[in-house]
Amino acid sequence: MSLEQAAQSPASAKRRRGGFSQHMNEVSLFVAIAVLYIVFTATAGGFMTFNNQINILRDAATIGIAAWAATLIIISGEIDVSVGPMVAFISVALAYLLQWGIPTPIAFVFAIAIGAALASIAGILRAYFDVPSFVGTLGLWSALRGTALFVTDALPVSIGRNEIVDMLDRPVLGVPPAAIIMLVLFAVFAFVSRRTAFGRSVFAIGGNPHAAFLSGINVARIRVALFAIAGAMAAVSGILLLSRLGSGNATAASGLEFDVIAAVVVGGTALSGGRGSMLGTLLGVLVITLIGNGLVLLGINPFFQQVVRGLIIVVAVLANIQAIKRGAARNKG
């Protein structure tokens, strides 16, 4: 009996510590968001208006929808850098589909299928040919942007009037549909990541791919599926981009992939895989979006904004890691 207790107590202490540090991540992100709100409300005129808050939500959707899928990819120990060009490519492809007179809902389905199929190339290269996902998606990054620019000559591809596409940019009770879609997808991803065999397998693969394989988890198939999902999510972003701009645009969403990765990492997901959470990414997306929005309102030189943003992202991650470490150390004592 005493032996059993002796064996149990350190385990349970560590468990509390683990739970606390996970908590710590989200708590410190909440604090960061609160600080950003206080600072921007005090210094940036028009930050706290309803319209601006809606803007923040709409901007968050651009990063968020891709970030949900990117979170799963990074938890599984992979990376996807092809998001921005994929979004732009899909908006162009969809614009052409609509120009050819394909019924809008079917064109949407096609667009999502194209996104999934293209992204799964990187997944297949990773899963069956051991090509690092960074390389595979870097190839896509270059090829997709290039194809879109080549085909359109960098000019917007207009779609004319389209009731369904326009509807996607018309606020519902003041809330843009993009934000609603983002939040619905968030709920889906949060559920899938926690409550399905697929979601838990992603964590297992990121935590120890050998053990996952030997347990009978189909590691290769899940890796391909993850990239296909990421492609589908980028396609959803591409559809929303089209509805927002009214045209397919090969130069759009430039640098989006870095915002997405930054949001996931700021959200506490480990780049080494195996650890992360959807809620963390949600908060990370808010942090990145708030910084972008606030800096614009402050009227900071757009070139210098990039410097400030870079600094804030690194400091946020540094502070988060320190907070988790301190939390763990306090709990240990």
Place this chain on the structure above:
Amino acid sequence: MINSAARQSSARTIIASIEGCTKRYPGVLALDDASFDVAAGEVRALLGKNGAGKSTLIRMLTGAEVPDSGTVRINGEELTQTGSARAQESFSKGVRVVYQELSLVPGMTLAENLFLGRWPRKAGILSYSEMEAQAEEAMKRLGLDLPSSRLVAGLSPAERQLLEIARVLIGKPKLVILDEPTSSLAAAEAEKVMTAVQRIAGEGIAVIYVSHRMNEIRRISQSATVMRDGRIIDTVDVAGADTREIVRLMLGSDVAQAAALETKTRETVVLDVADLALAPKLSSISFMLRQGEVLGIAGLLGSGRTELLQSIMGVRPFDRGTVSVDGKPVGRPKYKGMLAAGFGYTPESRKEEGIVPLLGVDENVVATDFAAVSSKGILSASRMAEATRRIVQRLHIKTAETDTPIGTLSGGNQQKVVIGRWVHADSRILLLDEPTRGVDVEAKAQIYTIIRQLAAEGRSIIFVSSEIEELPLVCDRVLVLREGTLKEEFTSPDIDQDAVMAACIAGH
């Protein structure tokens, strides 16, 4: 008398000696009043089962550990430093170790590897000509005739091992310690390493050779020191000692007798392996596993035990042979297909291949069968907890909660979870590779009980172990794997650990 054989020759120049050393770790007496010496030009074999104190003895000589009492002398001078300075002191007196794990950088040349981190420089620029000249000289001393500008990536395992040895020859060593240098090599390749060892000794360097392969020991060393329970048991003249006697010294006689296993005649053959070969490790392996049987496979490190299990499971493609399940050949086994046929496999390295450390016990258990704890594709938290609790209770896993991260559990409990996941999947044929490695005594006993219980339920189990003394406790039958084939078979209750050990290390 202790050291009697070695002490007889009078013209010995003692290079290193340990006098009355004791080292205690929490809960273990790792070294108990040990005295030992080795002379110039001598190849001394060091024998003892896992945990006998061989590595502690080596750590004394290298200065990696300070003895609680007793002295360590190199070249007649006592080591006086503590901490990391002590290892430096021992190193500067000429003590070098070649470890089991190879520490070479595959993408760099032989010369660069030999000088790793200590590359000769002229005015801050690497001097390749000097490096390559010195490297080729060191390799020539071992009979390794390779251009030093080649990449390590293209070398055979034996050549890599020789390169490791060549690395310690740079800088005039006095004592070279080799820790199972041939364990990862096939017999023909081991030959090259032994020739190299003889050359080193011929130069007047003292060599300590840790190995369990008696035929190697007989080839290259005159005397062998046997350790057990942290003590030096004896140093014997290799030529005059027979293998059984050495085994008796290694295992001792105070071993608890195996509780007699109930012997049943078992009829149904569930797994039949015929003439399986995988070059260069395995040639012509044939055996059968019957329902409800625990079949032990004994063999030294590197004898091909893991390769055999992985071949059967379809993780490692083999060259030829057939694997039949329930009398039907499966062709080329595929891992997924073997799992579907009711197999379960636990790997040798728990940390690298067994557990997902950040995930809870529950998720580590149910990963083998998510469907059993889901309804309509959604994981049910309550069913997951219930399934895990069942496994935790059956296998006596000590964990605070069912979702405690498995990385925080002790090794023994982690191992029970890894076995438990196949109980969750209701596998009927379990292939367990070293399930008691790195596990404490109490957990070992529990794992033996668990294995017997699983067999009593009609599951069939292959139990691979390098700890000979546990085989009679668990197995109905033991096969000995040596030199790529199954050499001998022992059946309960006639599984005599001395005989099994002798069969494992036998050198004719």
